[in-house]
Amino acid sequence: MKKIVTRAFTGAGVIAVTVAATCVHACGFLVLFTVIAGLSLREFYGFTGIDGGRKRAGIAGGMYLFVATFCYAGGYASNRVFLPYLFFLLLLLIGGLYRKTSRPVSDWAMALFAQFYCVGLLASLNFIAFDSGKATYTPFYVLLVFTLIWLNDTGAYLIGSRFGRRRLFPRISPLKSWEGFWGGLAVTLAGSLLLARFFPEALPAWYHWPALATVTVTFGTWGDLVESLIKRTYGVKDSGRLLPGHGGILDRLDSVLLASPAVCFYLELLIRN
Numbered sequence: 001m002k003k004i005v006t007r008a009f010t011g012a013g014v015i016a017v018t019v020a021a022t023c024v025h026a027c028g029f030l031v032l033f034t035v036i037a038g039l040s041l042r043e044f045y046g047f048t049g050i051d052g053g054r055k056r057a058g059i060a061g062g063m064y065l066f067v068a069t070f071c072y073a074g075g076y077a078s079n080r081v082f083l084p085y086l087f088f089l090l091l092l093l094i095g096g097l098y099r100k101t102s103r104p105v106s107d108w109a110m111a112l113f114a115q116f117y118c119v120g121l122l123a124s125l126n127f128i129a130f131d132s133g134k135a136t137y138t139p140f141y142v143l144l145v146f147t148l149i150w151l152n153d154t155g156a157y158l159i160g161s162r163f164g165r166r167r168l169f170p171r172i173s174p175l176k177s178w179e180g181f182w183g184g185l186a187v188t189l190a191g192s193l194l195l196a197r198f199f200p201e202a203l204p205a206w207y208h209w210p211a212l213a214t215v216t217v218t219f220g221t222w223g224d225l226v227e228s229l230i231k232r233t234y235g236v237k238d239s240g241r242l243l244p245g246h247g248g249i250l251d252r253l254d255s256v257l258l259a260s261p262a263v264c265f266y267l268e269l270l271i272r273n
Helices: 001-024 026-048 052-072 080-098 104-120 124-129 139-163 178-198 208-234 249-271
Strands: 166-167 173-177
Touching: 001 026, 001 139, 001 178, 026 052, 026 104, 026 124, 026 208, 052 080, 052 104, 052 124, 080 104, 104 249, 124 139, 124 249, 139 166, 139 173, 139 178, 139 208, 139 249, 166 178, 173 178, 173 208, 178 208
Parallel strands: none
Antiparallel strands: 166 173
């Protein structure tokens, strides 16, 4: 019971901070998710064994990438804003030549993967927040992504813990069940239709609501499994301890990392065009 209460309080705090920072101003969104990007890299480097100067440089480079993507998506800068980051990637490769290690290619691969996984995927939130045609900040879609993920997490946890029998992906995550997946999807679909009644003008047609819910749940589940496989590979239970009852930042962000690019594609191809 104590763990459930701790988990609930931490979850409520995460929701409050995310909603407040995203709604108040675009700068609030930028600051919050730039910090999240840095903390995610810090956790990832921590359990994969990347430390010292490489860790500090990687965190700085990743945070710059998120800021650069924000500036580009918001129309504040041209694509030249990415040139310093490309220079950083070159230095990352060149630096590996001077490190005495038995696995230089594996080290390069992991350092680059960390940038892609922790920040590259997260940066798609910038293209969700800004309408590509108008470069105007629209926090609604960002909050929609998180709301759908929170609904799915709640539904999957409640249904899965009570009725879960058939394992969804036992090789990677033995606790996840098909019952939890379908329960999370059902709760998210119901929540999306309820939101459609309160915000009928937010999307061009009613069917986009359940469609976005399905996309978010499907890719969010894959995102959860991807992080589970990474942690299983490195023999860790949680990515960190920053969030009591939840683990680390990556443990709360795993669904967002794959759901955000998928939602971004949906918005650009079917709604904003």
